[in-house]
Amino acid sequence: MTKSRFVTACAAAIGAVSLWVCLLLVGMAQAAEQQKKIRIAIPSIVIDFAPLWIARDKGIFRDERIDPEVTYIQGNVRVVQSLVAGETQFGIAGSAGAVSARAAGEDVIIIAVPMNRLDYTFVSRQPINKPADLAGKKVGIGAVGGSDEVATRIALEKLGVNLSSVTMLTVGGSAERLAALRVGSVDAATVGGATFIGGGAGLHKVIDLTDLGVEFPFTAIFTTKRYAAANRDAVLGFIRGYMRGVRFFQENKEEAIAITARNLRTTNKELLERQWAYVKDHVFEKIPNPSEKGFKLIFDMLSPRNPKVAALRMEDVFDGSYIKELLDKGFFK
Incomplete structure (x- = not known):
């Protein structure tokens, strides 16, 4: 090979490598750009949030970019507050906090x-045999x-207990309320079924509210109207990813339990199997429509203390366009 040909070949090789590196960097940049970074707040570390962990740990959210x-x-209310403050983009928590925030004029909207x-x-x-047994007691x-x-008020009404006869104390999420019961800080409380x-x-167990068959938007996914308007694809992707996590949880017992165990930091498989069986059959909807x-039940329960809630309608707090779009595209089949 002549010197000129050698130089030409080297230049061509260097050019090809440079082009390959450039294309690789462009591809990496595009991939990074396509992945929408979001921060999701949850109010407690319990098995109910397993679909979220599954969607993250199994790469389901990554598939949704x-x-x-x-x-x-x-706490549910603090989850809403973090969203309003711009610290998070999504919250998954009780819907009552989002309803109260909406009544106060905050830019919060439930999407599923x-x-x-x-x-x-x-x-x-202690055993509760009659309403008087709870008189003067502390409820967490x-x-x-x-x-x-809201659930506590419903339970007390079902039991015939006058709300003014008990003292409600704020003690934290379900796990914290259970701990408060054990040490005697409170006498009664509502805790998650699992x-x-x-x-x-x-x-x-005084009353299992699940057995009452009460329709109630127990856990909602919410964001801000501003974020949703600017990031519709991300909102749709998040709902798809979460619901795919629900299906995975229901259909893949062993792996679902393993992922849940890692996130709960527990090795008690027997307990997780019982919780998994309960959550699988009692908690999630196939289509996350309220x-x-x-x-109306939430509005009725909150409005005596917050009159602004009485003026709300479901469409004021829930944007059903995202679920409708996914239904129209056949996602929930």
Whole structure:
């Protein structure tokens, strides 16, 4: 090979390598750009949020071009507050907090309701045989205006207990309320069904609200109207990813339990199997649409203390266009 040909060949090789590197960098940049970074807040670390962990850990969100960060913020109301403050882009928590925020004029909108029934059990330290047994007692709730407080009020009304005869104390999420019961800080509380299965030994089940068949937007996915308007594809992708996580949870017992165990930091497989069986059959909706009846119940329960809630309609707090679009495209078949 002559010197000139050698130089030409080297130049061609260098050019080809440079082109390959450039294309690789462009591809990496495009891939990074396509992954929408989002931060999601949840109010407690319980098995109910397993679909979220599954969608993240199994790469389901990545398939939907979403790069998620899940953060724990204690209490449903604080989850809403983090969203309003711009610290997070999505919240998954009780819908009552989002309703109260909307009544206050905050830019919060519910986009899906994957749990549309009351998944709470009202439990106590001592047996409750008549309404008077709760008179003067302390009842633990997560936050004033939260879904757990609404559920507690429903339970007390079903039991015939005058609300003015008990004292409600804010003690945190379901796990914290269970701990408060054990140490005697409160006498009764509503806790999540799976949480009660996991740690309710020695406590007394007073009423299982799930058995009442009450329609109620128990756990909602919400964001801000501003974010949703500017990031519709991300909102649709997040709903798809979460609901794919629900299906994976229901259909893949062993792997779902393994992922849940890692995120709950527990090795108690027997307990997780019982919780998985309960959550699989009792918690999630196939189509995460709420009902007018369920929202009316929230409005009726919150409006005596917050008159602005009385003026709300379901369409003021829930944007059904995202679920409708996914239905029209056949996602939920």
